[in-house]
Amino acid sequence: MAFSFTKFKDRISGVTDSVFRRVALAPKPVQIIVYGLLRGLFWLLYIIPGSYLRKTAVAYAAAVEQGPPRKMYRGFANGFVLFVHRIELLSQGRTDIIDQLLKIPEQAHFDAILDEHKGAILAMPHCHGSLLMVRGLSARYPVLMLIREPKNDARAATQRRYFAHMGCDVLDVRRSNEGTVARTVLKALRQGKIVIGTVDRIRKAPPSEEPVSKTDDNVRAKAFGQPVGIAGWPARFAEKCKVPILPVMVEHTPDAVTLHIGEPVIATDTIATTQKWLSALEQFFWRFPGNWIFVYDKHWSRLLRNRIN
Secondary structure, three states: OOOOHHHHHHHHHHHHHHHHHHHOOOOHHHHHHHHHHHHHHHHHHHHOOOOHHHHHHHHHHHHOOOOOHHHHHHHHHHHHHHHHHHHHHHHOOOHHHHHHHEEOOOHHHHHHHHHHHOOEEEEEOOEOOHHHHHHHHHOOOOEEEEEOOOOOHHHHHHHHHHHOOOOOEEEEOOOOOHHHHHHHHHHHHHOOOEEEEEOOOEEOOOOOOOOEEOOOOEEEEEEOOEEEEEEOHHHHHHHHHOOOEEEEEEEEOOOOEEEEEOOOEOOOOHHHHHHHHHHHHHHHHHHOHHHEHHHHOHHHHHHHHHHHO
């Protein structure tokens, strides 16, 4: 049976909700034991014969020319365990702890961009510290966060516990119609807010003769040298509101949640603009390979494994 990262997340969400909610506030020795068991589970999934996770890590290490794959995977596993602990603190309203973790090395540059353009779109990949970063950022700036709740109702309910403490407007694009999403995003940008969305979901690339599919918001671009279909909304909204797209990456460590900001992408042609921010994210994947968790999504995994076959 093929491994499904989505189904895996659906299954462990129940464990996270029922067990780790208490563990986050348990005595330190209990935390060490339980989180150690969680790390052990991740390593078991890595070492079993034919492991999907190991194959993906090997392909990813080859793509970014880093290694060994085991070291990169360790970053993924350790980051996940750290996320489990901190996201439960967030769900319990311990926002003071989370807010203090946020670091922005390019703070002055970031502020200058916002002052000049009166708003921006942050194009963000799925990282361990993504939600934690948004919480910290919303304590300093007006923010609209776009989310895509899971189809699984139990996991969606679990995530809502976190969103209740984000300190910003949160819009679920899966359960909202296109008109509502467009009006909400445009209004936020025109009010000078920062609109944040995770943009690294990929699909089959539209054909080269019709590279932009408006019906499903899918734009043909290249990632790791291969054609992919990826979201067109950042380019579309950025051009309409004359705001920049800022490719960003979140580095999650025991000491901090660090927001790294790329150079602003000014929207022109939809295809060229989309390729620019996607290429910028790819450079971040090279710099922080252990922090990008969506590499284990079946679509990215297949792309990377096909690359070396």
